[in-house]
Amino acid sequence: MSEGDILKVTNVSKAFGGVQALLNVSFNVQQGEVFGIIGPNGSGKTTLINCITGFIKMNSGKVLYKGKDISYKAPNQIANLGLTRTFQIMRPYYSLPAYKNLVIPLFSPRARKAGGWRGGGKLGDRETVSIDILEEIGFERDSFVPYKLASSLPTGYLKRLELARCLALRPDIILCDEVFSGLSMSEIASMVPLIEKLQMDGITLVMIEHRLRELFRVASRVMVMNFGEKLTEGIPEDVMNDERVKEAYLGSEKLLDYTFEG
């Protein structure tokens, strides 16, 4: 493990019955970088995140976080170490107002250690802290939005709420599962600076994305997956010029020729 690596994933495999969802996937993430994971649908990206964060038990493999072995730990233990995640299908608490959604992560052992038993320590109680976090993530403090029920918020705000839940845990690393998907162009445009700001705050980001243009604006390195295996890894330009990546995304010309002849 080199000096700057915060996350080191080695040979992670996972099979659902007969379907090999992940096969010997390995990668390293350096402290402070934005690391992209791309690949066609069903290539195992979300399963990979689920395995790293403990939501799915992997069959074999090892995950080192800050040099500590976190493979096979419970999701809440992993989150408490500062390795947080967002969900692709947003999972807010629909029956609670947006700002009360954040009281729950602020109640976690990690957040309590940082902020005292009332939540924010000198910053106020948990509700005050959660409004501060929401403002940081793009909920206008003086509007009605932070006080609305999560069930009445549009997708864009729910995606932000996912990020806000991670931020409430004072994370060192956030695994973002498609934060841009389902958003309009203008919403994405306002989201990109947010991601850049998180990076400037020193948070390492691992981003699963289908919006390649926006991803490549922020990501320094990208890993490509296909059929549960790692195809390649490198800086965005190199990766997109790779023949195997084009093949995975667009289908092989040779294969096409073959079918036509056949």
Added chain:
Amino acid sequence: MTNEHLIGKERRKERLDRGIKVRTEGIYAVSSWQEVAYLVLPRLILIVGLLLLPLLIPSLYWKRVVSIAAIYALLALGFDFLAHFVGLVSLGGAFFIGVGGYTAALLNKSLGLPPALTIPMATLGGAIICTLLLLPALPLRGVYFAIVTLMYPLALMRIIEALNIFGGTDGILGVASFPNRWIEQYLIILIVIFALFGLRRLVNEDIGLVFRGVKDNDQSVRASGLSITLYKAIAVFITAGLGSLGGAYLAHIYMWSGISQFALDFSVIPIAATVIGGGGTLVGPLLGCFFLVPISEWLRTFGTLRIVFYSVILMAFIMFRSEGVMVYAQRKYHQFQRWVKV
């Protein structure tokens, strides 16, 4: 504008919070006596009503029914808390009552402790026993958890019967009674009032939000760094504590503890009371018990037919007021309706 002239599909109902409700939600609630009354009166009527109940009822028999209804109310409060704020449907009322009752009776008979000690000890001890026994079932959700909680009282009843322990089918006789009839009458009512307002406060505290989060989206709670098993266990502990308290009280009222304390009535009536009173309101199930338990007693004159009447009442509520009385009443109290053009 009333829009009363609109008909059929042209109109729909719109519900708006009353101005006084919006005003009294903030810190300015005490700016006028109307607003103070708006906040305090419903609570005051409930508390004073419950306290006056034993005084207004002359016969000793019906006074006893009030105490029994209060014990059911503790179970119903626990059921509503667990079902609507934590997402665990529990049929364990009989389990909690039985464990609490036997614990109190054993402490009293074998160690000679007075009710002032056995009741708190049985509450705590019963809660610990029930939580430990239910711990393996906590990862289960919905109907599966309900089945496990239903299984325990049935199993414990048969175990006591088969092994002939704790007095076997005769039960434990000669448990000490309360020193005074008024203490017996009023202590349980005060406990119910404290349990109601305590739980209502708890579900709006930060830890209460965690409970509600577990119901709403448990995966998200795990991603927030909180163990769902821990918080489910805490919630079951609270509920089991309320139930065991009721059981211990029951044992001291009847001066007896036996296998009929594992009877399914203790599991079913709290659920029926929650249906009638309105789930998620906490006060609804409590009132439901004070309605259902006397009715069930009154129907005894009809012998076995009482189950039929009982079922008809329940069915009528489920079909015509499935939201429950208190949900309806709270809506009428806090909101007004008007027709608006579609």
